Amino acid sequence: MHLNWEIVSRSKKSNIKTNMSLSLIGRAVAESVTLKLNETAAILRAKGEPVIHLGIGEPKSKAPLDAITAAAAVLNTGDVRYTPADGTPAMKQAIIRYTADFYKRMVEPGNVIASSGAKQSLMVALQAILNPQDEVIFPAPYWVSYPEMVKLCGAVPVPVLPEDGTFYPRMEDIERNVTSYTKAIIINSPNNPTGVVYSEDFITEIIEFCEKKNIYLIMDDIYNRLLFNGKKPLSCYDYLKGSIEDSKIIVINGVSKLYAMTGFRIGWAVANKKLIKVMTNIQGHQTSGPSVVLQAAAVGAINGIQSCVDSLAMTLENNTRVMMEQLNAFEGVRPNKPDGAFYCFADFSHYEKDSAKLAYFLLDKVRVITVPGKEFGLDGHLRLSTCGSIKEITQGIERIKWALDPNSPNELYIGERKLTRDWI
Numbered sequence: 001m002h003l004n005w006e007i008v009s010r011s012k013k014s015n016i017k018t019n020m021s022l023s024l025i026g027r028a029v030a031e032s033v034t035l036k037l038n039e040t041a042a043i044l045r046a047k048g049e050p051v052i053h054l055g056i057g058e059p060k061s062k063a064p065l066d067a068i069t070a071a072a073a074v075l076n077t078g079d080v081r082y083t084p085a086d087g088t089p090a091m092k093q094a095i096i097r098y099t100a101d102f103y104k105r106m107v108e109p110g111n112v113i114a115s116s117g118a119k120q121s122l123m124v125a126l127q128a129i130l131n132p133q134d135e136v137i138f139p140a141p142y143w144v145s146y147p148e149m150v151k152l153c154g155a156v157p158v159p160v161l162p163e164d165g166t167f168y169p170r171m172e173d174i175e176r177n178v179t180s181y182t183k184a185i186i187i188n189s190p191n192n193p194t195g196v197v198y199s200e201d202f203i204t205e206i207i208e209f210c211e212k213k214n215i216y217l218i219m220d221d222i223y224n225r226l227l228f229n230g231k232k233p234l235s236c237y238d239y240l241k242g243s244i245e246d247s248k249i250i251v252i253n254g255v256s257k258l259y260a261m262t263g264f265r266i267g268w269a270v271a272n273k274k275l276i277k278v279m280t281n282i283q284g285h286q287t288s289g290p291s292v293v294l295q296a297a298a299v300g301a302i303n304g305i306q307s308c309v310d311s312l313a314m315t316l317e318n319n320t321r322v323m324m325e326q327l328n329a330f331e332g333v334r335p336n337k338p339d340g341a342f343y344c345f346a347d348f349s350h351y352e353k354d355s356a357k358l359a360y361f362l363l364d365k366v367r368v369i370t371v372p373g374k375e376f377g378l379d380g381h382l383r384l385s386t387c388g389s390i391k392e393i394t395q396g397i398e399r400i401k402w403a404l405d406p407n408s409p410n411e412l413y414i415g416e417r418k419l420t421r422d423w424i
Helices: 005-014 024-028 033-046 065-077 089-103 118-129 145-152 171-175 200-213 273-286 292-303 307-328 355-366 390-404
Strands: 112-115 135-139 156-160 182-188 216-220 249-254 267-270 334-336 343-347 381-385 411-414 417-420
Touching: 024 145, 065 292, 089 112, 089 249, 089 267, 089 292, 112 118, 112 273, 118 145, 118 182, 118 216, 118 249, 118 267, 118 273, 135 145, 135 171, 145 156, 171 200, 182 200, 200 216, 307 334, 307 343, 307 390, 355 381, 355 390, 390 411
Parallel strands: 135 156, 135 182, 182 216, 216 249
Antiparallel strands: 112 267, 249 267, 334 343, 343 381, 411 417
């Protein structure tokens, strides 16, 4: 089994001769590794390869019926037109209702912007607040896009890895990295890639700190209701002393993860009206408003029956339990137990410290897609998705173990294909 390396390296080669004509910012921004792996998986599957995708953060469940029905109703009218740059009135009202229901805070239409995905909401927020050379702090491991989005604004990403060796940031870790250039801090809990949920004490402290230092606090809450082990979602507004209008808190959310609607590309931000106005101006020149069809679907999901979110959380918790059992039985691998989100973040450095090399090795030898920890700011680890079926999880870990563990049998069957290990 040999991987066509052209699939995974084509883009790197194509840049060699064109760098001199590209912008400094363009050259500084790296390719999205997760999107590239999705593309690679699709190519291999199209060729009939037995790929198991443990890299993708995309639930297997279908979009809610309420979302599909609402989108179909708009399509059936044939009246599919431009929308306001900050979202349709119905979309904004749905976000207001969501914020009241799950954050216990009433906001107004001027506090809300709907975007083509939570990623765009975050990007527009950064463009609205950052100047060149400003610094943005975020705990490591971090979502792969944070550094690149900051660099797109000409600003400086400042990842902070907790010095105590855990994945739980401490205020002393954050404070040690704050400078006169610090403009914002991004908090993502449950965290991608680790699945850890930050404590109430930490959230309280970071909000008080940002208020005191006049720093923007961006709460990336895209996974905030997908929690395990009896944990409950926290609302940052519970710890806010003043009003939203006097606050520099920006809450980012969307329908992609909670409602398994990744392809619908609808997200939003909630913040003070002055900031939302600037974000709206920027978004209006970038993409205009999000699709009226997709906003209708998002409204249907938000206003519809919420049992789909609870069902997804239960499925993910069960899948996580199975994956942890598999990884704990894998000698030399040290997994971190997640409390939410879609992933297990496991230390494979016993077998290979270069996580990119390891990920491509596993893709080449056993056709299992993982995401290198290096892309999240911590090498030697792999991010493994729990979004697949139990069968995919168990077979995927079985293949990885066979490829790495010298105590495994020398042969493995994938379907009717017999593999013989000749590299250990």
